[in-house]
Amino acid sequence: MVITAGEPGAQVPSTKKLIEELWGAKNYDDIGSTEITNFGYECIRQQGTHLNEIMFLPELLDLETGTPVKAGEVGELILSNLCCESAPLLRYKTGDLTRFNYDPCDCGRTFLRMEGGVLGRADDMFHFGGVNIFPSAVENFIRRVPEFSNEYQLVVPPQGSGKRLRIRIEAASRELSDDRVQAAIKGFIKDIVYHIKITPEVELAEPGSLQRFEGKARRLVRER
Ligand SMILES: [Zn+2]
Structure with a gap:
């Protein structure tokens, strides 16, 4: 098993495939940022990236208007720390663009999934x-x-x-x-x-x- 982190890397489907072929192993991607630490991971089913909702309150906002996007639409991931005591970030703009899927995952977890992972960075677009x-x-x-x-x-x-x-x-x-x-x-x-x-x-x-x-x-x- 290969666990990767860093963007865009294994969040890009064909790059993930390349890593899996090269290593002859399954590749699971963890995501996070320096500012807010790790906030998501892929489960064994590889059906999107779970967001750790015990530790973070996620929102998905429209890049231009800053209002919540409609179900299934792409928006910027905004996170608030729920556990961090020293320097909690509130409504931190991650710059990551994604789509939320609230359906239960086959792995049994109920954390929402970022469908297709991080689709791109707001500042790279x-x-x-x-x-x-x-x-x-x-x-x-x-x-x-x-x-x-x-x-x-x-x-x-x-x-x-x-x-x-x-x-x-x-x-x-x-x-x-x-x-x-x-x-x-x-x-x-x-x-x-x-x-x-x-x-x-x-x-x-x-x-x-x-x-x-x-x-x-x-x-x-x-x-x-
Ligand atoms: Zn899962």
């Missing part, structure tokens, strides 16, 4: 071509493609420049034929158009040339 885009959502599609390495960059041109969002990827290996990589790129663009509703440009970088990160990765590059 960027607005482009009329849609809100989360780098973690793009990552999910990149890591499904075996012809690509796991590294990527999103290059965001200035608004109104008429340029497309550029996704820099690497081929997984130099051994792959051009035809195979190009076919994979075509399929990948189709996925992005269908699921994220933008048509990106894909830039193929030399294998091994994109920056590697230990700790938090910075994938977003804003062009001026």
Whole structure:
């Protein structure tokens, strides 16, 4: 069993799958933040991330209006400490975007679940071509493609420049034929158009040339 923590990491389905395949083990993700400590975990059923409601009072608010979202909608997770005596945080804005599911889990716990885990970070989200885009959502599609390495960059041109969002990827290996990589790129663009509703440009970088990160990765590059 591999237990991970840190964002977006194992909250991204295809990244979780990669970890499970690499280690030949089940991967469960814990979530928390430096400020408010660990507040959630995945159970053995892997049906979303349970929120520890004994220790935290959760709210899910609309990013723009700050009012509670309707059932099933995505909002920002707001937490209040119920147990912390030294420095309790009240209505702390975690910056994590998620969706609540109040149905009992097959594991028997009644703590609400964050469906699909953390879907993205409010401060990572960027607005482009009329849609809100989360780098973690793009990552999910990149890591499904075996012809690509796991590294990527999103290059965001200035608004109104008429340029497309550029996704820099690497081929997984130099051994792959051009035809195979190009076919994979075509399929990948189709996925992005269908699921994220933008048509990106894909830039193929030399294998091994994109920056590697230990700790938090910075994938977003804003062009001026
Ligand atoms: Zn459960």
